[in-house]
Amino acid sequence: MNITRENIDALNAVVKVDIVKEDYNDKVEKILVDYKKTANIPGFRKGHVPMGMVKKQYGKAVLVDEVNKLLQDALNKYLTEEKIDVLGQPLPKQQDEINWDSDSFSFEFELGLAPEFSVDLNSKKAITHYNIVADDKMIDEQIERIQNQYGKITSETEVKKDSEITGTFKNEDKEIDNTVTITLDKFKGKATEKKFIGAKPGDVITLKTKGLYEDDHELMNALKIQHDDAHGLDIEVTFTINEVNSREAADLDQELFDKLFGKDVVKSASELKAKIKEDAEKQFVQQSDQKLLNDVTEHLVDNTKFDLPAEFLTKWMQVAGEKEMDEATAKEEYEKSEKSLRYQLIEGKLMQDNDLKVDFEDVKTNAKNMIKMQMAQFGQLNPSEKELDDIAARVLGNQDEVRRISEQVVSQKLLDLYKEKANIKAKEMSYDAFVKEVYGDKA
Structure with missing residues (x-):
């Protein structure tokens, strides 16, 4: 067997593998002898089929199988021993129909070679690493949430300024149907608050989404809609009041601290x-x-x-998946994945270096x-x-x-x-x- 490589350029090469009869013959003969022992051919007793008939019936299939195994093993060994860093997998070059009656065979494979490059971590422009701190405002808000969460809830007959209101937002056209608990202080305008004051469970309030909340993300959560759908949304929704409750904040005492963190931790x-x-x-x-x-x-x-061997990788992507792609689809997929591939190579280089x-x-x-x-x-x-x-x-x-x-x-x-x-x-x-x-x- 003889393996040679021709470098087309820095990113592409062709490997030629020449296989002669001495490389595969012993293996093929051994397999055929085993077949002869077990072959079941009408007119012959098991184990007594003439070798000529065995070769005629099974010889070519065994030869093809063994040559392909030999070819793949030799190619993988060559790439490993020569330390050739390839992208994708070697692609067999198109060739005329193989004459399997010959004693010797030649196969060529295209290779996409990994590029040589260096990675400089010490960039001129500094990259920011944020040190995020919990400020007093955040801590106080969290304590207030904890006090409310563990506070005493009392059912009310009508909405007051500081009530917790559980109800359902609906809009049939936009398929909005979301049950939430809200407080009036979250709404942007006083006019909305006035619609709720004095309302009772079972009442239905009609609201305009435009300007309903100060922040569109509040609207997104209230209606349970997608982020992009919330921005600039201008529709009518109904809010059916299910429950009205008041909440008395829990005291900041040892009982609360123990509930939160275990006995005497705080x-x-x-x-x-x-x-x-x-x-x-x-x-x-x-x-x-x-x-x-x-x-x-x-x-x-x-x-x-x-640079990357883009043409090779596009061609490889055409045949690498479960289903073959046409050239246009493969090119599109390559363009989508190029950035990810670049980072994989950079990551590998950093790990190695x-x-x-x-x-x-x-x-x-x-x-x-x-x-x-x-x-x-x-x-x-x-x-x-x-x-x-x-x-x-x-x-x-x-x-x-x-x-x-x-x-x-x-x-x-x-x-x-x-x-x-x-x-x-x-x-x-x-x-x-x-x-x-x-x-x-x-x-």
Whole structure:
């Protein structure tokens, strides 16, 4: 067997594999001898079929199968030994009908080669890493929500200024039918509030959606509609009042603190504020880190320049899936996936250059930490190692879960790398300010 490579350019090559009779003959002969022992051909006893007849009936099929196996094994071994980094899979070149009566065969494969490039983490323009803090306003609002949530509810016969009103928004044309609990202070205009004051359970109030709330996101939640549908929505909806309640806020006492955090974990209003601040900012770290990861990823894709074998990859995508695509569809799919492919290559380069690896212990540790967090949510704060190992073993028995957790581990390793080596500037702000700066009106 002889394998040669011709580089067309930096991103494309053709590999030629020449196979001669000596490469496959012994294997083919052995298989045919085995067939001879078991062949069931009318007129001959089992095991006594002439070899000539066996070859005539099975020889070509066995030859084709063995040559294809040999070809794939040889090609994979060659790519590994030569350390050729390919994109997609080798594509067999079109050739005239193969003469399987010949003793030797030649096959050619097109290769799409991975580009050579470097990744510079130390960009000229610094990337912002937000330090999100829970300000007094947020903490006070959270305490107020807690007091209301655990407060005493009293049923009322009519709506007052501070009532909680449970009812259903409806509009048949837009298929709106959503039951919510609202308070009058959320509405934008005093005219809307006046419509509700004095209303009773069973009353139906007609409202205009335009200008109903100060923020369209409030409207989106109230009507349970899509984000884009809420902006500029100008229709009439009805609100049928189901219940009217008043709520007396719970006292900030030890009974409430124990309900929230367990006995004597929090012992005063000031400790409650500190605990709420701590818990909120832990959650903010996840959002801040995800934002940083997204921003660095975006920066690297936009600023790490290299070419791809686009023509080869488009051709490969035509035949790689379960169903073949036509050329136009494959081109469209390639264009959609190009950015993702670029980042996969950048990610691989960063992992290689910085000796970042993900092994099974990393995946197992991550899975156990995830399980501990989930168990803590249900009050199981101190699970044993055996318990965690047993649950992790069941989780990691699912390959989809292994893949998902592995991706999380990779993301965390890259995030740590970015924090260490990328040009990052810290910026402290409240959560509301973060949402406004990062998402604008799309939060």
